[in-house]
Amino acid sequence: MIEQTSLRQICTKEDVRLLVDILNDLAAQTWHKISVGPSRGLAFGEESxxxxxxxxxxxxxxPIEVYKFDKTEEPYNGADFEWWIGSDTTRWLGLRFQAKKLDDDGVYAQLGHWVRGRRQxxxxxxxxxxxNVWAFYCFYNGWSGSWPKGVTNAGCKNRRTPAPFGxxxxxxxxAYLEDFGCAIAPAATVARRHQGEPRNGRLALEEHLRYSRPWSHIFGDRxxxxxxxxxxxxxxxxHLLGWSIRRAGAASNVDQLSGLPDGAGYHRELPxxxxxxxxxxTSQEGYRPAIAVVFDVG
Incomplete structure (x- = not known):
């Protein structure tokens, strides 16, 4: 378990390493909640x-700050939370996430959720x-057993499969297996795979897992x-551009890739x-994600 720290900015390489450790620790906690919780009579939902x-x-x-907003804003942008990475002296990058939890039958049943007559x-x-932000899915995972056979690990150049911690x-x-408790995948890839699935979009975990990486890999791997x-x-x-194109290219033969921000996600200022x-x-015009996290890299 990561101990509490007074870190408020990410200013050194040691801070980056700590951030990666924190994200991996939270992924492991998520994994445990999903894989063990139901047997203890505790079922955790996506929002919790x-x-x-x-x-x-x-x-x-x-992160230097976290902001929580009300549920009325999600239907307008399809997002659950948003990360802003950068500083006032450099530039800011926006990453937007929709969260989906793995169900007991090994699928993300709510992936094809309809919002106001459109797919989320x-x-x-x-x-x-x-x-001009990056769109990702954040999959909350946890299961008993090892890495599924025949599934490529997108986060390993040597094509080796993750093993449990230790x-x-x-x-x-x-990455360890539990690092995939919070795994992200490009939203463009997820959408194309869902649309092309004959079983009403109910792709099994294994299909999405081959296009996923631990959320800590945004900042670095183990x-x-x-x-x-x-x-x-x-x-x-x-890094995100190359990964998104490779993942989407592997999932579809379409020539025009959608879902990539026109300005590479760069902003001179925060929104x-x-x-x-x-x-x-306490309030501001416009629609915001449910939660916003600001990572200040000094």
Whole structure:
């Protein structure tokens, strides 16, 4: 378990390493809640998992601020939470997430959720591109057993499969199995795979898992992470761009890839509604995600 820290900015490579550890620890907690909770009579939903994870991020000090908004805003952008990574002296990157929890039968049953007559992922992709932010799904996972056979691990160049924490012997060095308790996948890939599935979009876990990586991999994996915080702002768009194109290309033969922000997700300033919140405003015009987290990389 990660101990509480007074860290309020991510200013050194040690801070980046701590942030990766925090995210992996929260993923492991999510994994445990989903895989063990039902047997204890405790079933955790998507909202409670999101609230806990982002509360802990705020408590542990890795993000400088966390903001929670009401549910009335989600139907307009298809998102559950949003991350802003950067600083006032560099630039800001926006990442928008829709969360889905793995069900007992090994599928994400609510993935094809309809909102105001449209698929939720269509709203997510359309609004994210309009707002120049990256769109991802965050899958909350947990199951008994090992990594599914025949599923490629997108986060390992050596194609090795993740093993449970503490188990080595030739397994992936970039992530443990429990790191996939909070796994992200490009929303464009998820949408295309869902639309192309004949069983009414009920793809099994294995199909989405091959396009997923632990959410900590935004900042670095267990073997390698960004050496300097400012590298995150400078290099993350190219990293996300390449991954999104490769993943979407593997899932579809379409020539035109949708869901990528036109400006690579860069912003010179935080969005006005978020900046107003940082100054203490209680309300602001426009629609916001349910939760916003600001990572200040100094």
């Amino acid at each position: 998992l999101t609230d806990h994870n982002l509360f802990e991020l705020d408590r542990l000090g890795a 992922y269509d709203l997510l992709l359309e609004q994210a591109q309009r707002d 188990v080595g012997d030739g397994s992936c060095v970039h 073997k390698r992470h960004f050496q300097e915080p400012r590298q995150i702002v400078q290099e993350l768009p190219a 006005p509604w978020l900046e107003a919140r940082r100054r203490g405003a």
